[in-house]
Amino acid sequence: MARPSLARRLGAASLLTTLVLSSASCGGDDGSTATGDTASDTSADDGGTDTEPDETEEASGDLEELSADEFYPALMTALQEAESMGFSVTTTGGATATEMTGVMEYEDDGISMEASSTGDQALEMVMLDQILYISGGGLPLPDGKKWFKVDMSDPDSLFGALGKSTDPKLMFKAMETPKEFELLGTEEVDGVETNHYRVVMDTKAYADALDLQAEVAKFLPKDIGIEMWVDADNRPRKFHQELEVPSMSGGGKPTLSTTEGTYFDFGTDVEVEAPPAAEVADNIPGLS
Numbered sequence: 697m698a699r700p701s702l703a704r705r706l707g708a709a710s711l712l713t714t715l716v717l718s719s720a721s722c723g724g725d726d727g728s729t730a731t732g733d734t735a736s737d738t739s740a741d742d743g744g745t746d747t748e749p750d751e752t753e754e755a756s757g758d759l760e761e762l763s764a765d766e767f768y769p770a771l772m773t774a775l776q777e778a779e780s781m782g783f784s785v786t787t788t789g790g791a792t793a794t795e796m797t798g799v800m801e802y803e804d805d806g807i808s809m810e811a812s813s814t815g816d817q818a819l820e821m822v823m824l825d826q827i828l829y830i831s832g833g834g835l836p837l838p839d840g841k842k843w844f845k846v847d848m849s850d851p852d853s854l855f856g857a858l859g860k861s862t863d864p865k866l867m868f869k870a871m872e873t874p875k876e877f878e879l880l881g882t883e884e885v886d887g888v889e890t891n892h893y894r895v896v897m898d899t900k901a902y903a904d905a906l907d908l909q910a911e912v913a914k915f916l917p918k919d920i921g922i923e924m925w926v927d928a929d930n931r932p933r934k935f936h937q938e939l940e941v942p943s944m945s946g947g948g949k950p951t952l953s954t955t956e957g958t959y960f961d962f963g964t965d966v967e968v969e970a971p972p973a974a975e976v977a978d979n980i981p982g983l984s
Contacts, residue, residue: 758928759882759889759890759891759927759928760928761879761891762879762891762893762926762930763877764874764877764895767871767874767877767893767895768869768871768872770930771926771930771931771932773930774929774930774931774932775802775931775932776802777929778802778931778962778963779801779802779963780799780800780801780802780962780963780964780965780966781799781800781802781931781959781960781961781962781963781964782797782798782799782959782960782961782964783796783797783798783799783800783811783957783958783959783960784796784797784957784958784960785797785955785956785957786955786956786957787953787954787955788953788954788955789951789952789953789954793815794813794814794815795813795814795815796811796812796813796814796819797811797812797813798810798811798812798821799811799961799964799966800823800966801966801968807823808823808824808825808966808968809821809822809823809824809968810822810823810966810968817832817833817834818832818833819831819832819833820832822843822968822969822970822971823848823968824968824969824970826847826848826849827845827846827847827848827970828845828846828848829843829844829845829846829970829971829976830843830844830846831843831844831971837977838977840974840975841975841976841977842971842975842976843971843975843976843977844976844977845976845977845978869905870897870901870902870905870906870920871895871897871922872905873897873901874895874896874897875896875897875898875919876894876895876896876921877893877894877895877896878893878894878895879891879892879893880892880893880894880923883925885925885927885933885934885958886933886958886960888927888933889927889928890925890926890927890933890934891925891926891927892923892924892925893923893924893925893926894921894922894923895921895922895923895924896919896920896921896922897919897920897921897922898919898920899913899916899917899918899919899920902916902920903916917939917940922935922937923935923936923937931959931962932959933958933959933960934956934957934958934959935955935956935957936954936955936956937953937954937955937956938952938953938954939952939953939954939955940952940953
């Protein structure tokens with residue numbers, strides 16, 4: 697019972713980093729949908745990280761259409777060259793809406809990240825060396841502790857499974873052999889011209905690429921679609937998701953969750969530091 701309880705408390709925030717390059721950018725057929733009629737400004741009004749996008753951040757060169765075979769390696773190369781970026785993610789659906797902003801740095805073994813969210817259970821998050829530190833969100837921390845520590849590399853942990861989705865190499869690996877691939881058109885995102893793509897994958901292939909545990913994969917629809925806006929430098933600028941999530945209680949109605957985010961300020965300086973060890977709890981009574 698402890699694991700689902702903690703997962704519910706963290707909600708969409710822990711799944712950001714299913715995001716952040718974003719399994720948070722999932723949506724598709726059979727229970728999930730992707731639409732092009734979405735707003736491009738998803739910046740949070742408030743947060744602990746200053747991540748407002750530059751108004752005139754341009755990409756070099758002209759837009760060129762990527763094929764299904766080119767999509768994954770092109771985006772991976774662009775991320776490696778960019779090294780870092782800011783992001784803003786908004787999730788709606790269910791009881792609350794969550795807005796999260798932050799910065800992240802791409803590394804060979806995953807990402808380093810600082811982020812904060814607004815909403816009824818606001819969170820601060822720090823990820824470094826596959827360790828996720830979480831503050832807020834109503835977590836019942838022991839006296840004197842401000843942060844809860846989660847090992848995202850633990851293969852026996854639910855959060856270890858989620859941690860795999862924070863590795864951009866694995867995230868985009870899941871897109872490598874799509875069932876469907878379509879260029880929907882061109883659009884501006886924060887003043888930058890982009891190609892708007894829709895990619896649909898088989899859920900099993902997606903789960904296998906991320907090595908998701910069965911208890912995580914069972915909440916995914918039959919097909920997983922990713923709607924993404926990509927600039928002339930093949931950098932992802934925006935994503936959109938509409939996903940029907942089954943009830944965790946087993947008997948309730950599914951919830952339609954919509955997640956949308958933007959990426960910006962590529963190459964920004966990112967310095968992530970772990971919280972003071974004295975303020976960190978390794979476990980929470982009743983939840984670990």
